[in-house]
Amino acid sequence: MIKLENLTKIYSLGILGRGGIVAVDRVSFEIGNGEIVSLVGESGSGKTTIGKLILRLMKPTHGKIYFMGEEVSRYKPLDYYKGVQGVFQDPFSSFNPVYKVDRVFENVNRYLLDLPKSEFWGKVEESLKSVGLNPKDVFGKYPHQMSGGQLQRVLIARALVIGAKFLVADEIISMLDASTRVDVLNILGELRDNMGLGILFITHDLSLGYYISDSTVIMYRGSVVEMGDTEKVFKNPIHPYTKMLLESVPTLDKRWKPSEEIFRVESGERFFTKGCKYYSRCPFRRKECLSFDGKLRKVEKNHWVACILTGGD
Numbered sequence: 001m002i003k004l005e006n007l008t009k010i011y012s013l014g015i016l017g018r019g020g021i022v023a024v025d026r027v028s029f030e031i032g033n034g035e036i037v038s039l040v041g042e043s044g045s046g047k048t049t050i051g052k053l054i055l056r057l058m059k060p061t062h063g064k065i066y067f068m069g070e071e072v073s074r075y076k077p078l079d080y081y082k083g084v085q086g087v088f089q090d091p092f093s094s095f096n097p098v099y100k101v102d103r104v105f106e107n108v109n110r111y112l113l114d115l116p117k118s119e120f121w122g123k124v125e126e127s128l129k130s131v132g133l134n135p136k137d138v139f140g141k142y143p144h145q146m147s148g149g150q151l152q153r154v155l156i157a158r159a160l161v162i163g164a165k166f167l168v169a170d171e172i173i174s175m176l177d178a179s180t181r182v183d184v185l186n187i188l189g190e191l192r193d194n195m196g197l198g199i200l201f202i203t204h205d206l207s208l209g210y211y212i213s214d215s216t217v218i219m220y221r222g223s224v225v226e227m228g229d230t231e232k233v234f235k236n237p238i239h240p241y242t243k244m245l246l247e248s249v250p251t252l253d254k255r256w257k258p259s260e261e262i263f264r265v266e267s268g269e270r271f272f273t274k275g276c277k278y279y280s281r282c283p284f285r286r287k288e289c290l291s292f293d294g295k296l297r298k299v300e301k302n303h304w305v306a307c308i309l310t311g312g313d
Contacts, residue, residue, distance in 0.1 A: 001198040002031040007063035009049050023049045025222040034196040038209030041219035047202045051168045055086045085159035089171035091151035095143040104158055127157040131187050149180035170202040185212045206249055210234050218242050221277045228303035238305045240282045
């Protein structure tokens with residue numbers, strides 16, 4: 001459904017734009033029909049930038065994005081947004097506080113669908129029910145009269161009314177309480193199973209990614225360092241960065257004690273522009289890592305790692 005091919009985004013710096021920050025560096029992966037892919041990494045790893053590129057909120061510097069086999073730049077904006085929609089971290093910022101919530105649906109019909117009112121509002125009611133909301137509790141309300149969880153569900157329902165086939169969910173539950181988070185995650189799972197919706201689930205929370213996703217992509221400083229089936233990435237992590245992330249997650253059954261081997265960081269840490277980007281933080285680094293091409297290597301079926309020490313293909 002969605003395919004990224006050597007996707008790169010460089011933000012220019014300075015008046016003449018001679019310098020630049022590489023936010024996304026040659027990223028390639030695919031998301032199929034009815035598949036949830038978690039994009040995981042620490043802040044600044046390029047996760048949200050990838051989401052914005054897919055949503056055409058910015059243009060890539062290099063590389064291509066395909067939707068349903070067609071390069072996205074060939075779609076007219078309105079046609080593209082009928083198939084691809086996004087839900088963002090702060091639900092309150094997605095609504096104009098002086099208008100009732102109904103307006104987000106009215107705009108959908110005005111600019112994208114142009115259906116008869118009775119038919120359109122019937123679709124809206126069905127979509128609201130499919131995300132666990134009672135239409136009577138939504139219509140006529142202002143955003144401040146609803147909870148964050150309710151507003152996120154309204155935004156998901158809006159995407160369903162449009163008929164979207166793919167959803168970019170960017171940290172959509174990070175501002176919600178624990179009980180509401182599970183409800184929203186379960187809704188995403190039901191939409192995947194019942195409607196074949198493809199979802200890019202952007203998160204920094206490993207446990208949530210493991211709970212909901214079919215595949216996982218781990219990013220570090222704009223590059224993919226490990227990706228594959230979620231079970232394989234979590235149960236058999238290979239890249240030192242993935243291991244470090246998993247070691248960072250506290251558990252209830254044992255006292256947390258960080259591994260000195262995984263967490264060792266040299267004083268005066270430097271960012272390297274050539275070779276492995278994780279070189280300065282990696283406890284297993286070797287001299288040849290500085291000449292690593294950064295390409296993913298297959299270590300087992302549906303499991304790839306960007307590390308010269310893996311011995312993969």
